[in-house]
Amino acid sequence: MAVRVDLNVSLDGFATTTDQTAENPFGEDWSRLVAAYTATRTFRSRVLGDDSGAGTTGLDDRYAQEYFENIGAEIMGAGMFGLHQHPDDAEWRGWWGDEPPFEVPVFVLTHSPRDSIEFANGTVFHFLSATPEEVLQQALAAAGEADVRIGGGVETVRQFLHAGLVDRLHLAVNPLVIGSGERIWDDLRGVEKDYGFRAEVAESGVTHVTFRRD
Amino acid sequence: MAVRVDLNVSLDGFATTTDQTAENPFGEDWSRLVAAYTATRTFRSRVLGDDSGAGTTGLDDRYAQEYFENIGAEIMGAGMFGLHQHPDDAEWRGWWGDEPPFEVPVFVLTHSPRDSIEFANGTVFHFLSATPEEVLQQALAAAGEADVRIGGGVETVRQFLHAGLVDRLHLAVNPLVIGSGERIWDDLRGVEKDYGFRAEVAESGVTHVTFRRD
Numbered sequence: 001m002a003v004r005v006d007l008n009v010s011l012d013g014f015a016t017t018t019d020q021t022a023e024n025p026f027g028e029d030w031s032r033l034v035a036a037y038t039a040t041r042t043f044r045s046r047v048l049g050d051d052s053g054a055g056t057t058g059l060d061d062r063y064a065q066e067y068f069e070n071i072g073a074e075i076m077g078a079g080m081f082g083l084h085q086h087p088d089d090a091e092w093r094g095w096w097g098d099e100p101p102f103e104v105p106v107f108v109l110t111h112s113p114r115d116s117i118e119f120a121n122g123t124v125f126h127f128l129s130a131t132p133e134e135v136l137q138q139a140l141a142a143a144g145e146a147d148v149r150i151g152g153g154v155e156t157v158r159q160f161l162h163a164g165l166v167d168r169l170h171l172a173v174n175p176l177v178i179g180s181g182e183r184i185w186d187d188l189r190g191v192e193k194d195y196g197f198r199a200e201v202a203e204s205g206v207t208h209v210t211f212r213r214d
Numbered sequence: 215m216a217v218r219v220d221l222n223v224s225l226d227g228f229a230t231t232t233d234q235t236a237e238n239p240f241g242e243d244w245s246r247l248v249a250a251y252t253a254t255r256t257f258r259s260r261v262l263g264d265d266s267g268a269g270t271t272g273l274d275d276r277y278a279q280e281y282f283e284n285i286g287a288e289i290m291g292a293g294m295f296g297l298h299q300h301p302d303d304a305e306w307r308g309w310w311g312d313e314p315p316f317e318v319p320v321f322v323l324t325h326s327p328r329d330s331i332e333f334a335n336g337t338v339f340h341f342l343s344a345t346p347e348e349v350l351q352q353a354l355a356a357a358g359e360a361d362v363r364i365g366g367g368v369e370t371v372r373q374f375l376h377a378g379l380v381d382r383l384h385l386a387v388n389p390l391v392i393g394s395g396e397r398i399w400d401d402l403r404g405v406e407k408d409y410g411f412r413a414e415v416a417e418s419g420v421t422h423v424t425f426r427r428d
Contacts, residue, residue, distance in 0.1 A: 013225075185226035197389045199389070205413060207423075
């Protein structure tokens with residue numbers, strides 16, 4: 001079992017975008033940042049339910065397949081679940097509708113825990129006020145032999161990297177310069193010293209960068 | 215003829231380092247940042263004068279060869295020539311001793327021009343107080359059919375990129391997270407829109423990223 005991170009980042013290291021407007025609530029940068037990933041056959045099938053076989057099948061798709069393989073539990077920050085935008089809404093069940101694309105226990109770090117939320121597809125959100133080490137212990141127990149993903153956001157990922165808790169960091173570096181947002185690299189000077197390194201370039205121009213010690 | 219930039223940068227985009235100390239005036243980060251480049255056979259031969267054939271011969275070396283090919287003139291900032299460290303030293307002739315590794319006219323941007331300095335190996339430093347467009351016009355004229363390199367530092371490179379004057383930006387992205395220094399990407403949001411893109415991974419783990427429009 002390994003503790004894994006997968007993120008799409010820009011060449012300048014941003015994993016979030018800031019060009020959202022009232023007219024364009026997602027902004028344009030986000031779709032550019034995830035374009036190669038969302039173009040894969042695996043994304044189209046696993047996330048969009050499109051089983052026509054459409055989508056790219058090269059290196060980006062191989063990484064997309066690995067992304068979905070062998071995950072037994074996920075950890076995310078309160079912001080990724082939406083608690084910062086919905087602090088007082090006891091009925092808030094996340095952004096993902098009735099079928100959150102996790103299908104495993106998800107541990108949400110928050111200073112204001114609430115009751116667990118269970119979905120029919122196997123996704124169960126648990127809310128914990130805990131240190132990274134503590135929540136990881138619970139997630140590993142829930143995952144059994146499978147891996148645990150630190151899903152996001154960027155600050156949560158950096159917190160786990162900083163604590164030395166991540167075994168495999170995979171970044172899909174997209175050929176864009178975004179200029180603002182949350183940068184994966186801040187405060188991670190020297191992180192490479194604890195890991196083996198590999199980089200591969202996909203047909204899309206995305207460089208898949210992996211630090212791993214497992 | 216093309217206007218070219220070649221830089222070694224870290225994964226987090228830094229092309230300069232900040233760990234210099236009195237005991238270790240170059241710091242350790244710099245040698246790590248340029249390790250793959252200085253390991254090439256081309257660097258050893260062209261810069262160190264080592265013609266024994268030692269050095270790497272893979273993709274890093276191919277880029278090192280291209281680095282030295284077809285340059286007819288160079289442009290650099292005052293800091294790269296050393297004018298910031300030696301502002302009042304009229305005898306200062308740069309960091310490079312009697313054989314500066316340029317062998318072409320070099321145009322140094324400075325608010326305090328001084329007389330040109332000529333070396334026996336063909337290197338001539340000219341000092342200009344001028345806009346990027348103006349100095350480029352002179353460098354292109356001096357280069358004839360050959361290319362012009364914007365040598366550095368980072369701020370000078372960004373200035374030329376910002377002005378849309380660079381035809382080919384080659385970054386050797388080294389698998390290090392340095393955490394501080396001068397970042398190539400700052401203020402360059404959207405720069406990719408004007409260029410074709412290519413990335414290739416060398417045996418060393420360095421990703422050679424190239425934006426080009428020529």
